[in-house]
Amino acid sequence: MKRTWRIxxxxxxxxxxxxxxxxxxxxxxxxxFRIGVVSFLSGQAAESFGIPxxxxxxxxxxxxxxxxxxxxYDKKGFGGMTIEAIYVDEAGGATKQVQELKNLYDRxxxxxxxxxxxxxxxxxxxPAAEEMKxxxxxxxxxxxxxxxxxxxxxxxxxASHAAMDNVSLGRYLKANxxxxxxxNYINQDYAWGHDSQxxxxxxxxxxxxxxxxxxxxxxxxxxxxxxxxxxALLSRPATITHSSLWGGDLQAFILQAAPRGVMKRSxxxxxxxxxxxxxxxxxxxxGVILGARGAYGLMSPESPLNDWWFSLYEKRYDVxxxxxxxxxxxxxxxxxxxxxxxxxxxxxxKPNSEQLAAALKGSQWQSPGGLxxxxxxxxxxxxxxxxxxRTKYNPEKKxxxxxxxxxxxxxxxxxxxxxxxxxxxxxxxxxxxC
Amino acid sequence: MLALTILIDGVVxxxxxxxxxxxxxxxxxxxxxxxxxxxxxxxxxxYATASFVGWFGALGLAPEWSLLAMVLAAIAVAALLAPxxxxxxxxxxxxxxxxxxxxxxxxxxxxxxDVTKLIWGATPYYVSDPYMLFGTVExxxxxxxxxxxxxxxxxxxxxxxxxxxxxxxxxxxIVLAVIHSDEIASSMGVNVSRIxxxxxxxxxxxxxxxxxxxAPMVSVQPGLSVGVIVVSFAVVIIGGLGSIEGAxxxxxxxxxxxxxxxxxxxxxxxxxIYVAMAAVLVFRPEGLFQRLQARKI
Numbered sequence: 154m155k156r157t158w159r160i161x162x163x164x165x166x167x168x169x170x171x172x173x174x175x176x177x178x179x180x181x182x183x184x185x186f187r188i189g190v191v192s193f194l195s196g197q198a199a200e201s202f203g204i205p206x207x208x209x210x211x212x213x214x215x216x217x218x219x220x221x222x223x224x225x226y227d228k229k230g231f232g233g234m235t236i237e238a239i240y241v242d243e244a245g246g247a248t249k250q251v252q253e254l255k256n257l258y259d260r261x262x263x264x265x266x267x268x269x270x271x272x273x274x275x276x277x278x279x280p281a282a283e284e285m286k287x288x289x290x291x292x293x294x295x296x297x298x299x300x301x302x303x304x305x306x307x308x309x310x311x312a313s314h315a316a317m318d319n320v321s322l323g324r325y326l327k328a329n330x331x332x333x334x335x336x337n338y339i340n341q342d343y344a345w346g347h348d349s350q351x352x353x354x355x356x357x358x359x360x361x362x363x364x365x366x367x368x369x370x371x372x373x374x375x376x377x378x379x380x381x382x383x384x385a386l387l388s389r390p391a392t393i394t395h396s397s398l399w400g401g402d403l404q405a406f407i408l409q410a411a412p413r414g415v416m417k418r419s420x421x422x423x424x425x426x427x428x429x430x431x432x433x434x435x436x437x438x439x440g441v442i443l444g445a446r447g448a449y450g451l452m453s454p455e456s457p458l459n460d461w462w463f464s465l466y467e468k469r470y471d472v473x474x475x476x477x478x479x480x481x482x483x484x485x486x487x488x489x490x491x492x493x494x495x496x497x498x499x500x501x502x503k504p505n506s507e508q509l510a511a512a513l514k515g516s517q518w519q520s521p522g523g524l525x526x527x528x529x530x531x532x533x534x535x536x537x538x539x540x541x542x543r544t545k546y547n548p549e550k551k552x553x554x555x556x557x558x559x560x561x562x563x564x565x566x567x568x569x570x571x572x573x574x575x576x577x578x579x580x581x582x583x584x585x586x587c
Numbered sequence: 588m589l590a591l592t593i594l595i596d597g598v599v600x601x602x603x604x605x606x607x608x609x610x611x612x613x614x615x616x617x618x619x620x621x622x623x624x625x626x627x628x629x630x631x632x633x634y635a636t637a638s639f640v641g642w643f644g645a646l647g648l649a650p651e652w653s654l655l656a657m658v659l660a661a662i663a664v665a666a667l668l669a670p671x672x673x674x675x676x677x678x679x680x681x682x683x684x685x686x687x688x689x690x691x692x693x694x695x696x697x698x699x700x701d702v703t704k705l706i707w708g709a710t711p712y713y714v715s716d717p718y719m720l721f722g723t724v725e726x727x728x729x730x731x732x733x734x735x736x737x738x739x740x741x742x743x744x745x746x747x748x749x750x751x752x753x754x755x756x757x758x759x760x761i762v763l764a765v766i767h768s769d770e771i772a773s774s775m776g777v778n779v780s781r782i783x784x785x786x787x788x789x790x791x792x793x794x795x796x797x798x799x800x801x802a803p804m805v806s807v808q809p810g811l812s813v814g815v816i817v818v819s820f821a822v823v824i825i826g827g828l829g830s831i832e833g834a835x836x837x838x839x840x841x842x843x844x845x846x847x848x849x850x851x852x853x854x855x856x857x858x859x860i861y862v863a864m865a866a867v868l869v870f871r872p873e874g875l876f877q878r879l880q881a882r883k884i
Contacts, residue, residue: 195700197810200709342857370853375814377805378603380735381596381849387729388592388850404711404806412719413730432711432806 186234186492186503188214189257191250191268192293192477194242197375201400201428202270202293202477207240209478210267212469213485214238223461231492234503239263243270247277254278258287265290265492265509267484270477272296272344279308288506290513292484293477295345295425295446297574300530307510309533311484311525313567315345316352316574317539318397318424318446321566323356324587325442325541325559326393326422333357335367335391337419339382339406341398342371349397349424355578367391372402379406383413390418397424404429411438427451428475430544430553437553441544447522449479451555452540454523462521474521483520483537487527490518526563529570536567562586588727593846595726599735601842602742606800607815608822608834609745610793616766616829617786620677621685623692625794625819626812627699628664632795633802633811634703635660637712640802644716653716657799664795669788677787678780696812704809711806718803738800745793746835753831762786766829821860825867827874836875840867 190210193203214236216222220229230236239261241253250269257263266282267290269275275294280303282289289308291299295315299308326333336357340346350369357364367389370382383406386394394415398406403426410416416438427445430437445452450473453459462482466474474482491513495504504512515532518525523538542555565587568577577583611625639656676695680688721733753759764772765782773779798811805811822841826833840863848859855862867875 195704195809196813197808199704199810200711200808204709368853370849371856372849373814373857375810377801377811377814378600380599380731381846384592384596384729384731385850385853388589401711401806401808401810404808405804408713408715408718408806409732409804412723412732432713436713436715 184234184503185237186231186265187237187239187261187263188488189239189241189254189261189263189266189268190481191241191243191253191257191266192481193244193270194240196244197401198243198270203243205428205475206270206293206477206481208470209466209474209481210238210240210485212466213482216465217485217489223458226486226489228493231489232496232501234492241268243268243274247271247273250274251277251281254281254289255285258282258285264288264503265488265506267292267481267488269294272298272348275299275310279305283307286506288509290484290488293480296348297568300534301573304531305533307506309487309510309513309527309535310530311487311527311535312447312480313535313537313539313563314574315348315397315424315446316568316578317536317566318444319349319352320356320578320582321539321541321561322353322395322422322424322442322444323360324561324566327360328559329557331393331420333361333364333392335365335393337368337370337386337389337391337394338366339370339372339379339386339394339396339398341374341402343374345399346371346374346397350395352574352578353395353424355575359578359581364392375402377402377405379409382406383410383415386410386415387413387418390415392420394419394421395424396421399425399428404433407433407438408436411436416441425476427555428477430555431472431475434551434553435546435548437544437546439543439545442541443544443555444539444541445476445479446539447476447479448538448540448560449476449522450474452542452558452560453479453521454538454560456519456521458519459521479520479522483518483522483525483535486520487513487516487518487525487535491516524563529567531570536563538563539566589850591726592729593843593850595729595731596849597839597843597846598739599731599842600845601838602739603797603801604818604822604842605742605835605838606738606745606793607797608819608826608838609749609831610790610797611819612823612826612829612831612834613749613793614787614790615823617762617790618677618681618783619685620688620692621828622790623689623816624672624695624699625692625790626814626816627696627703628668628791628794629798629801629815630703630807630812631668631699632661632664632798633714633805633807634707634712634798635664635795636799636802637707637714637807639663640714640716641712650716650720653714654720657717657802658796661792661795661799665788665792669784669791672791673784673787681783696816700809700812707807709809711808712802713806714802716803734803741800742838745796746831749793749831758785818860821864824874825864827871827876830874830876833874833876837867 192206193199265288270293272294291310297314340350421441423443426443495508495512540560542558545556547554639660640653643656724731822837826837844859844863848856
């Protein structure tokens, strides 16, 4: 006998509802904006850059999702979309990072990648993202070469590059009438160290034409032992000693140089040193001139946004935010603004890479470190203000304070949109507005 | 004056190098293992020192006691890690291809990198108490910390101690026999496994001691191990794998080459070590003190 299966009416309604929910599910999945955050979770750059940056990202993802950031960043998530972050370790070299980038886009299906401390990694991943036509924000790396050697549609850098650090150091010395007759250099023997030394030397040729380079020491990255270099600096001391050493290398250099009197014989100027101050404490000698690669940390401008950010980070992590955390914050704020602008333009849908790029290009936004403006690199490279200060230990607060702080507007210490950094410095800072 | 400066700087750096490389060459000499994780034991020694010196400080002990804390830290690292690593991991690979052992020790290095982060986190530690214990020493315009010369003394003590232990004690002579041929030693009744354990533990102790002695000069943080591995391998290869005297001479060659480069031609500093290595290997491919050995059938 032929059997007929009849579905009871309540069952039919339930099945129809289930089919309806299933059809609705893809739309609900669109309410999440996935970002890949790449920074050093291991190795030498972890403590000084990677982990502060990732800590900042985690804090902001949580804060944005709860809608607790101040206006105009107070919408929940990105325009109502929940932010979901995946964290990837930047360690392992440039080739590995290109593969990880592809994994993030293809396997993890992220909507944007935000990362990279190492200039070498930035130079490798930027073309890869461009080829894949996927949205990428470089938040930290310093090499000027990214947008000076080629142009991009999908790649952005939301922080000034390293030329600013050394130009501002030179301008600080000049503005404070610090005499400079001779210069010693000690910089790590890789791209960052070489570029920093070159930028500072070119800057000083403009500002102190009579000053002579005396020693140009280039210890290898991660050397850790600077006894011989310190002897070289002491045997031929110069008026100033310039260094772009960072992280563990800088800490080791300070610990080894200070007891041997290097800072008493020469004025030490450090281009990117704020991140070592909380750890070194009273081991950091007074009077060292240093920058933070931006108006960050103890040199950050007074503003409600910065007050909020500084105390939020300090309360969570028991240490004030240093440069990497600030740069991650300005990148996240820029991405949030761009995503929300793109959504406003496309009827509220999750923006794709092209829409994000169009929204971020040439834009500007307030950040805890000041106004970020995407004016260089055809609207893809940010410029921002910076600050230089001098160390002074505060025994009451048990921390190193920065005094004699001088601020430099963005157009004073960054090249104009139509000039490469080196050409701009050699032209005598043509068009600079100080 | 420049020559004296180069000599002092070279010897100070060589002392540090020798203490770092001594354990590596000993482990290879006895166990025939090229221990990539040597740098990790060095880092664990530095971290352990940070902890021990911190505890001694919390107990209210005078800074001079921090030197004892450093030695105790190295002993603790060796006592805890050596049995775990040797019995738990390396023993399974004895007699296997050397390349496989290199991979195993490399994996161990990666594991220990994350273990140190799990235990001590990513925050840097400062162990400054011992560094100023020995005051400063002036040579004309130059000022050195006494701690650097203490390192030189420690290197001499370690070198003489290991040499005396190997050549003048019964256990040391047994170790030399095992180095020469573990098969013959075993056939003559030597407990080769026990010698391996002992040598490995002593090798870790030396690596950890090197880390302990370095801790006051640097900030102890992730990434400490990496720079040490390459430079200690260069020293050991110059001197000849398994040779204590070779490690000492290799360290001196590297230390002086580097000091000469830094003071006269800084751009050459990075490859001065490898130029020294290449120059030695051209004439002595097995290293300075390694004799060519007939292949055993």
